[in-house]
Amino acid sequence: MGLFDSISLMEKLLDAKWLRNRILSNNIANADTPGYKRSDVSFEEVLKKNMEQENVLPLTTTHKNHISNIKMVSDIQPRIFVQNDTTLRNDRNNVDIDKEMVELTKNTLSYNMTADQLQRVFQLLNMAISEGRR
Amino acid sequence: MGFFDSMDISASGLTAQRLRMDVISNNIANVNTTRTEEGGPYRRERVVFQERKKDFSFEKILSNFFKNQSGQGVRVVAVEKDPAPFKLVYDPSHPDADALGYVRMPNVNVVTEMVDMISATRSYEANVTAINSAKSMITKALEIGRI
Numbered sequence: 133m134g135l136f137d138s139i140s141l142m143e144k145l146l147d148a149k150w151l152r153n154r155i156l157s158n159n160i161a162n163a164d165t166p167g168y169k170r171s172d173v174s175f176e177e178v179l180k181k182n183m184e185q186e187n188v189l190p191l192t193t194t195h196k197n198h199i200s201n202i203k204m205v206s207d208i209q210p211r212i213f214v215q216n217d218t219t220l221r222n223d224r225n226n227v228d229i230d231k232e233m234v235e236l237t238k239n240t241l242s243y244n245m246t247a248d249q250l251q252r253v254f255q256l257l258n259m260a261i262s263e264g265r266r
Numbered sequence: 267m268g269f270f271d272s273m274d275i276s277a278s279g280l281t282a283q284r285l286r287m288d289v290i291s292n293n294i295a296n297v298n299t300t301r302t303e304e305g306g307p308y309r310r311e312r313v314v315f316q317e318r319k320k321d322f323s324f325e326k327i328l329s330n331f332f333k334n335q336s337g338q339g340v341r342v343v344a345v346e347k348d349p350a351p352f353k354l355v356y357d358p359s360h361p362d363a364d365a366l367g368y369v370r371m372p373n374v375n376v377v378t379e380m381v382d383m384i385s386a387t388r389s390y391e392a393n394v395t396a397i398n399s400a401k402s403m404i405t406k407a408l409e410i411g412r413i
Contacts, residue, residue: 157396247407
């Protein structure tokens, strides 16, 4: 396990949450657009599915071009999907503004939390570096 | 994926809701207008919203299919006239009354306009909240480098 594994994971998380903020903003901006269907981002689900792969018997790879059945964190991409199967109002729009606001708040808070954690990791690294200097 | 994309999206929502508010104000201001340039009483107007997409061409959509594509906010595509019939009010002393004493009044319902106005205000506020959350995220991201 490398030193920067957790950092790259958090970087991925921040990217996904930033993307989700954009998608949710778009939903809120289109709350009154007739026929608009809400979109959302799934990243945590993809990540979780990937984490559960630990029990999978890994293929041996001796070259970087070999196909592996274990996905690296850097290969996981957030997925945008459109929720086409529901309708909230007569104009076929399915944006529930309360839900969007709650999701937006949750997303912002978890973004801030991840950014805090990332900052803390950097602080620890900084401490480790400067303590050795004494 | 730009840094200020989500703010631009929310700003398009603000612009659209503000235009909607302007149209509602115009409707309310003209609730008693019986003469217009095209003749006849004032007709109620309403805005039509449409989702704003980046590019509609097939190749662009295909090449961006696996990338993170999303909408670019909202825009007003038209300000439509409400085709609902005018109200007939019996007022023989009105200068625009017909031979029977009836006046054709605008098809504006003040209560409907008020409800629309509240809805526009709330949507505007929701977009402001979205901008603020994006702002706090950007501020937080800037703090990461500060050790």
